[in-house]
Amino acid sequence: MIGTVTTRPTAWSTYSAWANRHRKWFFAAPAMIFVGLLIVVPLAWTVYLSLTDSQGSVRAESKFVGIANYLQVLGDTERFWPAVLRTFTFTGGAVATEMVLGMGIALLLWRPFKGEKWVRVAILLPLVATPVAVGMMWRLIFDPNIGFANQLLSWFGIPAQPWLSGQTTALPTLIFVDVWQWTPMVVLILLAGLTSLSEEPDEAARVDGANAWQRFRYVTLPLLRSTVVVAIVLRGIDALKTFDILYSTKGKGGGSFHEVETLNVYAFGLSFDYNDYGISSTVLILFFLLIIVLMWMVTHRRKGDES
Amino acid sequence: MKRHSVVSVAAIAAAALVATGALSSCSSSGTTAADAGSKTIRVTLANHVWTDTIKSKLPEFEKATGLKVELSQYGEDQLSAQYNVKLNAGTNEIDVMMYRPLQEGKLFAKNGYLADLGTDVKANKAWDWQDFQPGPVGTTTYKDKVVGVPIITEQEVLYYRKDLLAKAGLQVPKTMDELQAAAKAIKAQNPGVAGFVARTGKSPAVTQFSSFLYSFGGDFIDESGKSGVASDAAKKAYAFYGGLIRNYGPANVSTDMSWPEAMAIFTQGKAGFYTEADSLYKNATDKVKSKVADTVGFAPMPAGAGGSKAYNVPSWALGVNAASANQANAWKFIEWATSKAMTLQIQQAGVPGARSSVWDDPAGIATYPADLAAAIAVSTKNGVGHDRPLVIKVPEARDIVGNPIVVAITGGDSNAAADAASTAFQKLLDAEK
Numbered sequence: 001m002i003g004t005v006t007t008r009p010t011a012w013s014t015y016s017a018w019a020n021r022h023r024k025w026f027f028a029a030p031a032m033i034f035v036g037l038l039i040v041v042p043l044a045w046t047v048y049l050s051l052t053d054s055q056g057s058v059r060a061e062s063k064f065v066g067i068a069n070y071l072q073v074l075g076d077t078e079r080f081w082p083a084v085l086r087t088f089t090f091t092g093g094a095v096a097t098e099m100v101l102g103m104g105i106a107l108l109l110w111r112p113f114k115g116e117k118w119v120r121v122a123i124l125l126p127l128v129a130t131p132v133a134v135g136m137m138w139r140l141i142f143d144p145n146i147g148f149a150n151q152l153l154s155w156f157g158i159p160a161q162p163w164l165s166g167q168t169t170a171l172p173t174l175i176f177v178d179v180w181q182w183t184p185m186v187v188l189i190l191l192a193g194l195t196s197l198s199e200e201p202d203e204a205a206r207v208d209g210a211n212a213w214q215r216f217r218y219v220t221l222p223l224l225r226s227t228v229v230v231a232i233v234l235r236g237i238d239a240l241k242t243f244d245i246l247y248s249t250k251g252k253g254g255g256s257f258h259e260v261e262t263l264n265v266y267a268f269g270l271s272f273d274y275n276d277y278g279i280s281s282t283v284l285i286l287f288f289l290l291i292i293v294l295m296w297m298v299t300h301r302r303k304g305d306e307s
Numbered sequence: 308m309k310r311h312s313v314v315s316v317a318a319i320a321a322a323a324l325v326a327t328g329a330l331s332s333c334s335s336s337g338t339t340a341a342d343a344g345s346k347t348i349r350v351t352l353a354n355h356v357w358t359d360t361i362k363s364k365l366p367e368f369e370k371a372t373g374l375k376v377e378l379s380q381y382g383e384d385q386l387s388a389q390y391n392v393k394l395n396a397g398t399n400e401i402d403v404m405m406y407r408p409l410q411e412g413k414l415f416a417k418n419g420y421l422a423d424l425g426t427d428v429k430a431n432k433a434w435d436w437q438d439f440q441p442g443p444v445g446t447t448t449y450k451d452k453v454v455g456v457p458i459i460t461e462q463e464v465l466y467y468r469k470d471l472l473a474k475a476g477l478q479v480p481k482t483m484d485e486l487q488a489a490a491k492a493i494k495a496q497n498p499g500v501a502g503f504v505a506r507t508g509k510s511p512a513v514t515q516f517s518s519f520l521y522s523f524g525g526d527f528i529d530e531s532g533k534s535g536v537a538s539d540a541a542k543k544a545y546a547f548y549g550g551l552i553r554n555y556g557p558a559n560v561s562t563d564m565s566w567p568e569a570m571a572i573f574t575q576g577k578a579g580f581y582t583e584a585d586s587l588y589k590n591a592t593d594k595v596k597s598k599v600a601d602t603v604g605f606a607p608m609p610a611g612a613g614g615s616k617a618y619n620v621p622s623w624a625l626g627v628n629a630a631s632a633n634q635a636n637a638w639k640f641i642e643w644a645t646s647k648a649m650t651l652q653i654q655q656a657g658v659p660g661a662r663s664s665v666w667d668d669p670a671g672i673a674t675y676p677a678d679l680a681a682a683i684a685v686s687t688k689n690g691v692g693h694d695r696p697l698v699i700k701v702p703e704a705r706d707i708v709g710n711p712i713v714v715a716i717t718g719g720d721s722n723a724a725a726d727a728a729s730t731a732f733q734k735l736l737d738a739e740k
Contacts, residue, residue, distance in 0.1 A: 056699070057418035058395050144559035145577070165561030252384070253706065256509035256562040256713040272388050273702040275414065
């Protein structure tokens with residue numbers, strides 16, 4: 001170490017010193033380059049496309065049209081706004097049901113019991129299935145003529161239902177499928193939160209004579225608050241972006257009446273079916289802004305609560 | 308100090324790794340551009356009986372030419388998505404592409420995805436370009452340039468159940484009215500069996516509805532180039548097709564059916580009549596796939612006010628990617644796959660070809676059920692050369708003109724839907740002018 005003091009600075013040591021001074025940039029560089037290549041560039045390209053009338057081929061000539069696409073999309077009450085409504089109905093319906101069911105199951109699994117391992121594995125099974133395979137499976141189960149769902153109903157004397165093929169029943173049926181698949185993830189998150197809670201507040205409430213509901217409502221739930229928010233945010237973003245089960249069960253355009261066409265399915269159709277890249281990019285940018293606003297609202301409120 | 312230099316070396320190494328990783332992934336697509344005349348031909352095909360036959364014969368081609376064929380195979384929708392992504396990016400990783408001239412032909416040719424085959428098709432006299440039927444050739448020609456070789460033709464025919472018809476004491480329907488009456492009788496006589504089934508999805512139904520439209524005397528675009536979907540004939544056709552499915556179709560009928568779903572209902576013995584492309588007939592006559600293989604019959608489309616007019620179209624063609632560096636070898640593959648002998652063999656396997664010679668040759672239809680061959684002959688003679696609106700934006704147009712079909716199936720006001728569709732369709736036509 002003493003020798004290094006008298007050594008003449010070489011190019012390497014100068015560079016090394018410079019690298020050391022800026023090492024936070026060096027370490028962040030790989031991640032930043034990745035983010036730049038994989039997120040910023042495509043996003044900028046999409047924003048650019050949304051301002052042009054690009055169609056047919058992205059390499060074909062296109063005109064810069066300013067915000068004309070945005071005006072057209074925002075004024076479209078036939079496909080765009082119904083798709084927005086469906087996106088929120090689907091997300092709201094699915095996430096709310098998943099939270100309630102997930103909380104119930106997590107509370108049941110919280111306390112140790114015999115055969116706990118097996119129950120946990122069984123509950124997690126839907127989570128590991130591939131969404132497209134899940135879509136195909138439920139499509140067969142819900143087939144109006146040969147599906148198992150209607151056969152089950154017939155055993156109880158209930159008339160056959162259209163399920164996925166009905167104009168009004170398709171979206172609720174798909175919410176059910178989403179709930180079936182993703183409730184286990186909510187259970188997993190909530191269970192992690194529950195196991196980290198200490199027993200004392202619960203015991204104190206018990207000593208004070210609080211009943212089970214009161215202890216859950218006024219002790220467990222407030223303590224679990226941040227975990228619940230995490231579960232809602234994660235599931236919310238995921239549900240907003242759902243594409244696989246919708247596409248594998250209803251195909252392009254979300255059915256003949258667009259009955260399950262969410263923003264994602266709509267944008268996919270515009271791009272890969274209609275080749276309307278300008279309009280499709282506009283829908284995606286609006287969708288992106290929508291998610292950002294929502295997430296900002298959730299996290300902002302959370303910060304307000306915590307301070 | 309020592310610790311710090313380890314830090315900086317690690318950081319530099321990490322950054323360098325990322326940078327070179329990015330560079331090498333860029334260059335990997337660059338090097339393939341250089342290997343012009345490569346011995347490997349990359350061929351993209353759709354799932355089809357045609358493809359199965361070609362696949363089984365590939366070793367012969369590879370042995371004869373010393374070339375290697377790399378085959379990718381997709382379902383229709385996946386194939387479209389593949390082309391959309393890859394051709395948009397200007398890929399040279401596809402040499403030969405199987406495409407649908409009526410669906411994507413105009414768009415692909417306009418985008419410059421398809422190479423000009425004008426000199427190739429005339430080069431080999433024995434291969435005989437003149438042998439290809441003029442109708443299909445017209446659809447693979449864009450602005451007087453040949454951009455594809457048609458390989459499969461399709462005509463719509465009526466599939467029916469001989470046993471159910473005999474049980475009802477009825478003849479094979481010759482007119483639309485007779486079809487309706489027979490469907491009604493079959494549904495009434497056989498609980499759990501529909502009188503009639505056909506495609507119900509907004510977009511997939513358009514092609515099979517087209518023969519009804521023509522037979523009622525209408526067309527998607529009239530002689531003056533305007534929308535024809537709100538004409539009296541079209542309105543009658545919409546109401547008739549939708550009504551058949553609504554009244555005599557399967558219970559709780561889905562409005563998402565394409566041919567696999569509709570065909571499944573027919574081959575499971577759950578329907579008396581089914582209108583569909585003849586090129587799919589093997590699904591109904593193959594004992595492994597069909598419970599009704601012994602009792603299925605074929606007939607020409609029943610006649611409406613405009614006669615019996617089925618579509619007669621080239622459903623698939625082979626083209627060469629304009630960005631391919633291996634176009635000469637790509638043509639060798641096409642020449643082999645579309646030769647007279649190969650077309651005959653594939654037709655004998657059940658796929659109607661686009662060469663006149665295979666239809667003139669008795670061996671070409673020897674393997675077909677006799678009634679199917681007769682029905683195809685009628686469709687070929689009176690046939691209409693398109694089964695969907697011939698525009699650039701076909702998918703959008705199909706969604707528009709298909710809407711009155713599903714409205715009729717679900718019991719809505721199909722006349723009003725036809726008027727609305729006509730306005731939207733006219734707008735699309737005007738925009739493409």
